[in-house]
Amino acid sequence: MSFDALYGLELTDCSDSLVRARVPVRAELTQSEGLVHGGVYSAISEALAARGTEAAVGLEGRVAVGLSNLTTTLHPITDGTIHATAVRRHRGRTTWVWEVELSDDGQRRCAVARVTIAVLDP
Amino acid sequence: MSFDALYGLELTDCSDSLVRARVPVRAELTQSEGLVHGGVYSAISEALAARGTEAAVGLEGRVAVGLSNLTTTLHPITDGTIHATAVRRHRGRTTWVWEVELSDDGQRRCAVARVTIAVLDP
Amino acid sequence: MSFDALYGLELTDCSDSLVRARVPVRAELTQSEGLVHGGVYSAISEALAARGTEAAVGLEGRVAVGLSNLTTTLHPITDGTIHATAVRRHRGRTTWVWEVELSDDGQRRCAVARVTIAVLDP
Amino acid sequence: MSFDALYGLELTDCSDSLVRARVPVRAELTQSEGLVHGGVYSAISEALAARGTEAAVGLEGRVAVGLSNLTTTLHPITDGTIHATAVRRHRGRTTWVWEVELSDDGQRRCAVARVTIAVLDP
Numbered sequence: 001m002s003f004d005a006l007y008g009l010e011l012t013d014c015s016d017s018l019v020r021a022r023v024p025v026r027a028e029l030t031q032s033e034g035l036v037h038g039g040v041y042s043a044i045s046e047a048l049a050a051r052g053t054e055a056a057v058g059l060e061g062r063v064a065v066g067l068s069n070l071t072t073t074l075h076p077i078t079d080g081t082i083h084a085t086a087v088r089r090h091r092g093r094t095t096w097v098w099e100v101e102l103s104d105d106g107q108r109r110c111a112v113a114r115v116t117i118a119v120l121d122p
Numbered sequence: 123m124s125f126d127a128l129y130g131l132e133l134t135d136c137s138d139s140l141v142r143a144r145v146p147v148r149a150e151l152t153q154s155e156g157l158v159h160g161g162v163y164s165a166i167s168e169a170l171a172a173r174g175t176e177a178a179v180g181l182e183g184r185v186a187v188g189l190s191n192l193t194t195t196l197h198p199i200t201d202g203t204i205h206a207t208a209v210r211r212h213r214g215r216t217t218w219v220w221e222v223e224l225s226d227d228g229q230r231r232c233a234v235a236r237v238t239i240a241v242l243d244p
Numbered sequence: 245m246s247f248d249a250l251y252g253l254e255l256t257d258c259s260d261s262l263v264r265a266r267v268p269v270r271a272e273l274t275q276s277e278g279l280v281h282g283g284v285y286s287a288i289s290e291a292l293a294a295r296g297t298e299a300a301v302g303l304e305g306r307v308a309v310g311l312s313n314l315t316t317t318l319h320p321i322t323d324g325t326i327h328a329t330a331v332r333r334h335r336g337r338t339t340w341v342w343e344v345e346l347s348d349d350g351q352r353r354c355a356v357a358r359v360t361i362a363v364l365d366p
Numbered sequence: 367m368s369f370d371a372l373y374g375l376e377l378t379d380c381s382d383s384l385v386r387a388r389v390p391v392r393a394e395l396t397q398s399e400g401l402v403h404g405g406v407y408s409a410i411s412e413a414l415a416a417r418g419t420e421a422a423v424g425l426e427g428r429v430a431v432g433l434s435n436l437t438t439t440l441h442p443i444t445d446g447t448i449h450a451t452a453v454r455r456h457r458g459r460t461t462w463v464w465e466v467e468l469s470d471d472g473q474r475r476c477a478v479a480r481v482t483i484a485v486l487d488p
Contacts, residue, residue: 003159006128006150028128031172037125038168038188043161050153050160066160067461068434068482070192070314070358072341074334089356090318094460095433097316097356099343112333112341114314114358116434189339190312190360192436192480194463196456211478212440216338217311219438219478221465234455234463236436236480238312247403250372250394272372275416281369282412282432287405294397294404310404314436 004047007040016056019048019086019098025079035076038111041102042071045113048086049098053117056091063120067095071113080105086115094119126169129162138178141170141208141220147201157198160233163224164193167235170208171220175239178213185242189217193235202227208237216241248291251284260300263292263330263342269323279320282355285346286315289357292330293342297361300335307364311339315357324349330359338363370413373406382422385414385452385464391445401442404477407468408437411479414452415464419483422457429486433461437479446471452481460485 007029013020023029023044031037046066053064083103090097100113129151135142145151145166153159168188175186205225212219222235251273257264267273267288275281290310297308327347334341344357373395379386389395389410397403412432419430449469456463466479 001150002153003129003151003162004153007125007161028123029125031124031126031169032176033185033187035187037165038172038191039129039161039165040125042164042168042191042193043159046160046164047153054154063155065155065157065198066195068192068194069160069164070190070436071164072190072334072358072360073188074336074341076187090316090353092318097318099356109334112343112358114316114356116316192314194456194480194482196458196463212438212475214440219440221478231456234465234480236438236478238438245394246397247373247395247406248397251369251405272367273369275368275370275413276420277429277431279431281409282416282435283373283405283409284369286408286412286435286437287403290404290408291397298398307399309399309401309442310439312436312438313404313408314434315408316434317432320431 007043009047014051014055016052017088019052021048021084023082025077034078038073041111042069044084045069045071045100045115048084048100049115049117052086052088053096057119061122063122065118065120067116067118069113069115071111073111075108075110077104077110129165131169136173136177138174139210141174143170143206145204147199156200160195163233164191166206167191167193167222167237170206170222171237171239174208174210175218179241183244185244187240187242189238189240191235191237193233195233197230197232199226199232251287253291258295258299260296261332263296265292265328267326269321278322282317285355286313288328289313289315289344289359292328292344293359293361296330296332297340301363305366307366309362309364311360311362313357313359315355317355319352319354321348321354373409375413380417380421382418383454385418387414387450389448391443400444404439407477408435410450411435411437411466411481414450414466415481415483418452418454419462423485427488429488430483431486433482433484435479435481437477439477441474441476443470443476
């Protein structure tokens, strides 16, 4: 079992320029105030960026590894489903940059992330 | 059960200026290459920053909520224990800023994070 | 004279949700390799975010002040004009979040920034 | 003339692990409220990180280029001198990471930055 399975990532689309997923909220994803833990947004964001990058570089035998992740929380989520969309903003030789938006069931943007993925030779 | 319990946070020190914790590595914390998932570093960092802030503002009936989290991964961890130390760098009226270092059993610095916590009236 | 005048900001559009500007490249904006200095991208990004926020909150007598600025450089610019577009991503009571894109004359995206602006009572 | 000269960087120490500089505040460095412009803090931070990296990699004929820069403003500066200290936190093969602190004449920490520098073959 991986970390993505532990917190419940459900990938719905995955290409090298757009990745979508959802994560059902449950008590195990919250912090002491009952809000979804900020680390969940960071984890989802990094997962989507890495998988989108892998969709291309994996075919060349190269590996995608998270380098940096800035997650900004805008509104709390307490229940329902987290909806995440990652869009590629830069495709370099050794780094890819993705923007990720996370929203709630009411389509309110609740967190945004910028994730840089390193592309390495194995 | 909270998210911190799900991934296995073990808090060892907690004051409003310094927080320490450890997280044993297990398969459920890794991504597809067997490395600890970057989201785990982000989650630990945010947890420590929030708890350190709560140590002070909770006494005043105020609430600490994650606002932004930049986690930079330096070296992979694949096994053993993640050791985390958060040091407060700024204590404002509405925001606190923390620096977090995460290292492996060999005391190699493996990730660093800067976390901003918002302090809100309930 | 302000810093925006010193480096040569030319604002072309400014509303509370979209701000555009350009900056002509000259030797005084470069670093030792002849590339535009990363600090120029950061300065432009922060200026646009602050001015867009001020466009709304200034009317209420409130003040917009930069809180955090993550600028990621994607491609170098060495001459011509820097074109910058800032789009608001979040409008909170005390913080606004903007995404900024900076491109060269060939419409290549050369840097992206995420800027958080604090809105304060004077 | 370079951008560092334009805003007035005065380097006082420069090694591959520690760099110090100061910048006298003048009207040309401020924004509309009379505070030092956030872009000045970003520019200083990126300059110090790049110069510290160059101190080592320049000898090998390699080039240091800014990759990402997160600057967080803590307190305003309106006059006097900006004092900046950059400490290296990571020295990788292709990326170096630096933490920068900027303070005022009263030794109050006014901004902090995390800068990642890419090291490239020319």
